[in-house]
Amino acid sequence: MTQRIIIIGGGPAGYEAALVAAQYGADVTVVDSDGIGGNCVLSDCVPSKTFIATTGVRTDMRRAEEMGVQAHFDPTAYKLGQVNGRVKSLARAQSADIRAQLQREGVRLLSGRARLHDSQPGMASHRVAVTFDSGQEKILDADVVLMATGSSPRVLRGAEPDGERILNWRQLYDLTELPTHLVVIGSGVTGAEFVSAFTEMGVKVTMVSSRDRVLPHEDADAALVLEEALSERGVSLVKHARADAVEHFEDGIIVRLGDGRTVKGSHALICVGSVPNTQGLGLENAGVELQPSGHIKVDRVSRTTAPGIYAGGDCTDLFPLASVAAMQGRIAMYHALGEGVNPIKLRTVASAVFTRPEIATVGISHAQIESGEVPARVEVMPLAGNPRAKMRSLRRGFVKLFCRPASGVVIGGVVVAPTASELILPISVAVRNQLTVGDLAGSFSVYPSMTGTITESARQLMRHDDLD
Numbered sequence: 121m122t123q124r125i126i127i128i129g130g131g132p133a134g135y136e137a138a139l140v141a142a143q144y145g146a147d148v149t150v151v152d153s154d155g156i157g158g159n160c161v162l163s164d165c166v167p168s169k170t171f172i173a174t175t176g177v178r179t180d181m182r183r184a185e186e187m188g189v190q191a192h193f194d195p196t197a198y199k200l201g202q203v204n205g206r207v208k209s210l211a212r213a214q215s216a217d218i219r220a221q222l223q224r225e226g227v228r229l230l231s232g233r234a235r236l237h238d239s240q241p242g243m244a245s246h247r248v249a250v251t252f253d254s255g256q257e258k259i260l261d262a263d264v265v266l267m268a269t270g271s272s273p274r275v276l277r278g279a280e281p282d283g284e285r286i287l288n289w290r291q292l293y294d295l296t297e298l299p300t301h302l303v304v305i306g307s308g309v310t311g312a313e314f315v316s317a318f319t320e321m322g323v324k325v326t327m328v329s330s331r332d333r334v335l336p337h338e339d340a341d342a343a344l345v346l347e348e349a350l351s352e353r354g355v356s357l358v359k360h361a362r363a364d365a366v367e368h369f370e371d372g373i374i375v376r377l378g379d380g381r382t383v384k385g386s387h388a389l390i391c392v393g394s395v396p397n398t399q400g401l402g403l404e405n406a407g408v409e410l411q412p413s414g415h416i417k418v419d420r421v422s423r424t425t426a427p428g429i430y431a432g433g434d435c436t437d438l439f440p441l442a443s444v445a446a447m448q449g450r451i452a453m454y455h456a457l458g459e460g461v462n463p464i465k466l467r468t469v470a471s472a473v474f475t476r477p478e479i480a481t482v483g484i485s486h487a488q489i490e491s492g493e494v495p496a497r498v499e500v501m502p503l504a505g506n507p508r509a510k511m512r513s514l515r516r517g518f519v520k521l522f523c524r525p526a527s528g529v530v531i532g533g534v535v536v537a538p539t540a541s542e543l544i545l546p547i548s549v550a551v552r553n554q555l556t557v558g559d560l561a562g563s564f565s566v567y568p569s570m571t572g573t574i575t576e577s578a579r580q581l582m583r584h585d586d587l588d
């Protein structure tokens with residue numbers, strides 16, 4: 121019998137799941153309230169990376185003079201209206217591409233808000249209520265439901281975004297003129313990426329961090345490189361500073377910190393994390409349990425606590441990354457349709473922070489090694505010695521490689537470089553496939569190339585006697 125699958129949410133968890141389920145001949149419906157592609161494509165990942173790509177022009181210009189090219193950066197050169205126009209149209213185009221792909225595969229797409237309509241927990245099949253944009257409601261039957269509703273920016277009480285001066289990251293693309301002084305609240309990945317991007321556009325930026333450093337969850341050495349680069353470019357970093365409130369003040373804003381200090385600017389950008397979209401979805405009635413954080417409880421094959429109901433992406437509490445969301449969605453469908461499936465392996469997840477320079481990581485972290493939790497050999501190699509880096513006048517960055525002490529199996533790494541998000545792949549392949557430092561060192565890297573530092577790091581790790 122053909123399985124009826126309803127997917128609530130059209131982001132990477134939802135649309136990737138739909139593509140897999142359609143491929144296996146299921147009857148698939150995706151209900152989305154805000155546009156196919158989800159927040160990932162329309163308001164978060166894709167727009168931010170497009171915006172950041174624009175600001176990279178300035179980063180390249182920094183090195184121009186040293187390379188013998190007269191290039192003068194003019195702060196008025198960025199036309200924010202045009203930049204944002206491109207950001208939005210690229211996001212819409214990508215959403216349209218995904219929509220067309222889903223339609224080609226026979227996926228039914230409904231535009232509206234959905235919630236579970238099960239009358240009690242433990243039902244063998246499920247009911248989903250859809251409220252269409254027109255206001256009409258319809259009840260649909262499903263054998264399997266995937267919850268893929270994503271998350272929303274956390275609102276700081278006393279600092280509610282007004283869309284004009286106090287902004288969340290989704291409202292940035294409506295600005296037509298650059299802020300004169302942007303105060304970014306939050307030093308996580310989102311905050312760091314926008315601090316870096318606006319600084320490259322010539323905007324004066326102050327970063328308010330409740331912690332003692334930028335990127336508290338990333339590699340400490342990598343965060344230090346970024347912090348140095350940002351302060352060299354004029355960013356003011358206010359540390360140990362919890363923002364209590366943000367007020368609109370004449371033609372600017374004032375941020376009130378917990379310790380009584382204040383920070384003034386023209387605009388505030390709030391980047392204090394996200395909350396999962398799990399309210400009002402009928403989850404409790406259907407027997408779907410939540411974590412205390414409000415995320416849906418799932419196992420490594422995306423099952424919730426209710427049979428036949430799966431969940432993936434930012435509404436669950438694995439890593440909030442598009443790649444992880446997509447993998448969780450696919451795994452849910454393989455499992456639901458009785459196909460062979462490997463549980464998601466979080467230790468193989470690669471991610472990048474798109475600052476200048478970029479920071480990319482995969483596998484075990486250096487902190488886990490330093491704390492003694494994971495025994496490993498560590499090699500850290502600055503990019504300054506790499507011939508390609510010298511040719512490009514790069515001063516910063518490094519490669520870190522971690523391997524098992526005896527076997528030399530690669531278990532993780534960090535790259536800090538202008539294109540670290542691309543350079544991390546060989547380490548990611550090694551981690552996923554349990555390759556050794558010998559395997560990496562024996563692979564040809566192009567001369568001259570930045571990846572030469574990855575193979576060289578592997579060679580250094582091979583030198584130890586116990587790897588012979």
Ligand SMILES: Cc1cc2nc3c(=O)[nH]c(=O)nc-3n(C[C@H](O)[C@H](O)[C@H](O)COP(=O)(O)OP(=O)(O)OC[C@H]3O[C@@H](n4cnc5c(N)ncnc54)[C@H](O)[C@@H]3O)c2cc1C
Binds near residue numbers: 134154161164397401
């Ligand atoms: C600024 C920023 C930058 C990021 N950059 C990156 C990056 O570079 N790389 C990366 O891997 N990750 C990045 N992320 C994270 C990434 O965007 C998320 O992990 C990803 O969007 C999660 O996908 P998802 O499918 O869970 O949900 P989403 O993409 O959030 O999509 C969920 C969809 O469900 C819809 N929905 C919600 N409730 C309902 C309902 N009741 N009925 C119908 N539809 C509903 C929503 O409107 C939305 O369209 C970034 C996040 C932020 C905030």
Ligand SMILES: NC(=O)c1ccc[n+]([C@@H]2O[C@H](COP(=O)([O-])OP(=O)(O)OC[C@H]3O[C@@H](n4cnc5c(N)ncnc54)[C@H](O)[C@@H]3O)[C@@H](O)[C@H]2O)c1
Binds near residue numbers: 329361364
């Ligand atoms: N390039 C990427 O892949 C990318 C980009 C952006 C986000 N993301 C994903 O989204 C996740 C969340 O990142 P994020 O940066 O949005 O959130 P986060 O929760 O990681 O960081 C928010 C930061 O704000 C700080 N904070 C909270 N309240 C504060 C206050 N009142 N005053 C000052 N600081 C305060 C917190 O201490 C924290 O460091 C990331 O872990 C990542 O998985 C990924």
